[in-house]
Amino acid sequence: MGVTIKKIAEDLNLAVSTVSKALRDSHEISADTKARVFEYATKINYSPNPYASSLKGRRSRNIAVVVPEVSDSFFSEAINGIEEVAQREGYHVMIYLTHEDGKQEQAIVNDLGNGRVDGILISVAAGATDHDHFDDVKLPLVFFDRVREDIPSTRIVTNDYESGYNAVKHLISRGCRRIAFLSAFGGLNIIRYRREGYLQALKDHGIDVKNCPIVSCTNNESENLRILTQVLDHTERPDSIIGSVEKVTMQAYVACHELNLSIPVDIKVVGFSHLQIASLLNPSLTTITQPAYEMGRAAATALFKTLSKKKLDVVNEQIEIPSVLIERASTR
Amino acid sequence: MGVTIKKIAEDLNLAVSTVSKALRDSHEISADTKARVFEYATKINYSPNPYASSLKGRRSRNIAVVVPEVSDSFFSEAINGIEEVAQREGYHVMIYLTHEDGKQEQAIVNDLGNGRVDGILISVAAGATDHDHFDDVKLPLVFFDRVREDIPSTRIVTNDYESGYNAVKHLISRGCRRIAFLSAFGGLNIIRYRREGYLQALKDHGIDVKNCPIVSCTNNESENLRILTQVLDHTERPDSIIGSVEKVTMQAYVACHELNLSIPVDIKVVGFSHLQIASLLNPSLTTITQPAYEMGRAAATALFKTLSKKKLDVVNEQIEIPSVLIERASTR
DNA sequence: GTTATTTACGAAACCGTTTTCGTAAAATGG
DNA sequence: CCATTTTACGAAAACGGTTTCGTAAATAAC
Incomplete structure (x- = not known):
């Protein structure tokens, strides 16, 4: 339905592969061909099909955020921080709520393993009794606030x-x-x-x-x-x-x-x-x-740092961002 | 990397197409072949590659939620309702924050047109001056709370x-x-x-x-x-x-x-x-x-109703869910 | 017993992009 | 001027599913 590379190729009398390479600014394509392709592509408002790219490239540019709930101000602020970093990096944020239910968390995490997302940011459910559902996750995993210390991964915590x-x-x-x-x-x-x-x-x-x-x-x-x-x-x-x-x-x-x-x-x-x-x-x-916004940003930043590498192993480290005590009338 | 239909086909001495049809419970496949395939698939923990399916089927099973911010309790509760319906329907929720910025809203909505999502739930930014960036959106669009009345679409509002x-x-x-x-x-x-x-x-x-x-x-x-x-x-x-x-x-x-x-x-x-x-x-x-949770649910329900049809036109209607005045000490 | 139909499966095209490889033509080298 | 390299592009094979179509064998119809 949408405008594809094939259409551009036909209209410009070029091969599909040539157009693809031109759009990715490949060195094998001459400057004026690139210019022709770029111009026409923007003219007809071409936007690459993300599924085709993801299927071929094994990168979805999606990340998952798995949190217990979104109506807690800590999590909504954390999501705020995550989304900002993601948007800047050209990533898309998928959100999943566990409602503190370990079973549901497990189902969600399992469902994420098939490549829909490139990585997961998670704050674990309080009701998580079953402790093995992160073992077979092959995706980069970054925990924030509510972390699992027994799993090698990046953990963003507070003091x-x-x-x-x-x-x-x-x-x-x-x-x-x-x-x-x-x-x-x-x-x-x-x-x-x-x-x-x-x-x-x-x-x-x-x-x-x-x-x-x-x-x-x-x-x-x-x-x-x-x-x-x-x-x-x-x-x-x-x-x-x-x-x-x-x-x-x-x-x-x-x-x-x-x-x-x-x-x-x-x-x-x-x-x-x-x-x-x-x-x-x-x-x-x-x-x-708690520095919710900063923790969200830190978690997302850590994940994207991993995703930009060849080897998709999250470094096993813990980053601590301190909370601050703000005195008000309830303890005066 | 993951386990594919091809692998199942090889291991079971079947054609790829046979396995695919068996998994989708097609009537052209015999009961015992289906059983064999199902059993083996669950055994090796098969999960279909969402990009391959989406590429072929032109359905992503993703929806976008575009809101000004997430730290407002109205929006976080609405997201809560949306996510619940989506999870039940097997859809995935992508979240985008506009920070009340019309330009950013426009960029986000444009970026969504290439098929990454099947539909959009949106509550428009207060700072949206530019009024034409919904015209060329071909996806089903459902507005909630902050609606655009000049665009034919479903609108979930309160009184x-x-x-x-x-x-x-x-x-x-x-x-x-x-x-x-x-x-x-x-x-x-x-x-x-x-x-x-x-x-x-x-x-x-x-x-x-x-x-x-x-x-x-x-x-x-x-x-x-x-x-x-x-x-x-x-x-x-x-x-x-x-x-x-x-x-x-x-x-x-x-x-x-x-x-x-x-x-x-x-x-x-x-x-x-x-x-x-x-x-x-x-x-x-x-x-x-405001009935935030209910409005979120209603918006998601309306969208999924549209997505389940062949013709992807959102019905042009307005659904009103009343707010309630709750009296407390500030007006006593 | 011959023909028509159904059943159960396989081959292959296709979705849109990326990437490898091959190859004419052009540029370079001696 | 011939040999070699570079340049610029095209053909084709993936990626992992879905779907159409073809077809043997089994069954039904007469």
Whole structure:
């Protein structure tokens, strides 16, 4: 249907191969033939069929972005960064949502192996129990934020351990001694590191760990509210909360509002988040803000660096971009 | 590299065409041959090369989603809906961000014409001045939210006029008489309709329009803060604000905070938004919540309906999914 | 038992591009 | 002026499927 090389060749009395080479600026084609071809091609608005090129060249110029969800501000900002780099490099971005479901993640990743994309950027699902579905992926793989450390690949992370540590340090400096940690659903590494940083900081500052509950949240909002209410609704309650992901932090806000606990008077809150409107919350939220945009850019850049090589092996390295603690009213 | 039909054919002593037909469950292949092929194919984990199929069949099973940005909660929720439908239908979603830039939108749409995708879902950029770059698009096109009415295509919209009207009605019922309308950047239809609903409601309720400024916001945050401060920082200021998009509503919050105006005592605010955390804002925000997820689903469904037909013409119709006004503390 | 039809498969063309290889003509070398 | 290299192009074979068409064998029809 569209205008093809064949049509150009016929109209210009040239061979198909000549036109193809001219368009790719081959040295075997004379300057004026190239000029003739270019001129005519732009005139009739020629655009190469991507499938033919991909079929022959084994390059699709597509990349896949596999994330748990897109309505989390961290992921949407990361996608923003990824898309910018991709567009500049002439790549196309395909997006897949796992909804934190390991099975679905597996199905998606498997489906990607047939050449539809040249590489994958992924932040793994929290509900990924099955741990072998990356083994037979032959595509270059770059993990960002939620990484798999047992797989040789590039990993773009933030300083989760340190951030957990700093959150505690910050709360202690505000007089807190009963610091709760809200663990997110699933067994994600990033949560584990944040928790370990939290625990180490408690230890280093001589805080009694017995008063510092680690609350395991689920993937269900109302269930979490029930759990949080249970933790907060008694006199021995914590004097501060660290939300390990955006969602549970928001749920902690809801629980405090419902229990008429005043933030930051009755309880202080700091949350891992990327919300640009954290400052507009009631009260404005002290956040550990992850460099989502930069992590997206870094992940995409790492992938394209690999794709530009002959050998499609992602270098096995870890790139850390630090988060920053932004103090607001919730810990004042 | 991967396992191909040819390999299956050789290993099973069949012709390539036989294998192809068997895999597509053709009636010309006997039941036991089909069984043999299926079994072997699954055993060696065969997956068809999408480029070969697309090249021959002129179907890519890809669709493009072109949106201004992904960090706006409306668009991220819409993408969520789109992706769900697409995944169910076996389609792949390519995402493109225009950053409200008409030129970039044009470049993206042009680049999509060569068959990389089978159809396009688009919400047009606010900065689209050039109005002819959809004319030569031969792909099925479905607009959602920000539509182009002069182009025959399916349009998924919400009741913008009515919502603008209802926002005013709600504020009037709360005693407001000096109602400001914050227009968003660009000449979007949706903003115009919301504004027209706003104006009609003022008229119908006998409100003096002179006290109801229409504030033209820009695409620049600090510039908007300057403008908003100018509007709010005097005694004759409005007693209420309608934010026509999420961003300017949030900026109005910031401006009020900076000017120490108490919401809702000094000024009431209602905003077009999809924020799930609107209830956590300071104070919780009365929103006109657009059915983002449903609009995404509807847009994708309409597109796939077209793609399943022989004739690839999108029906020229408009589907309206109503928004709902959710009352919260900002207008109490 | 002969002819007509159906069944089950294979050969080959095709989708649009890239790439290898072959080869006249032109340019260069001695 | 003849031998060799370079230049500029064309023919054809891929890439991995799908689809049309042809055709033996099996079955049905009469």
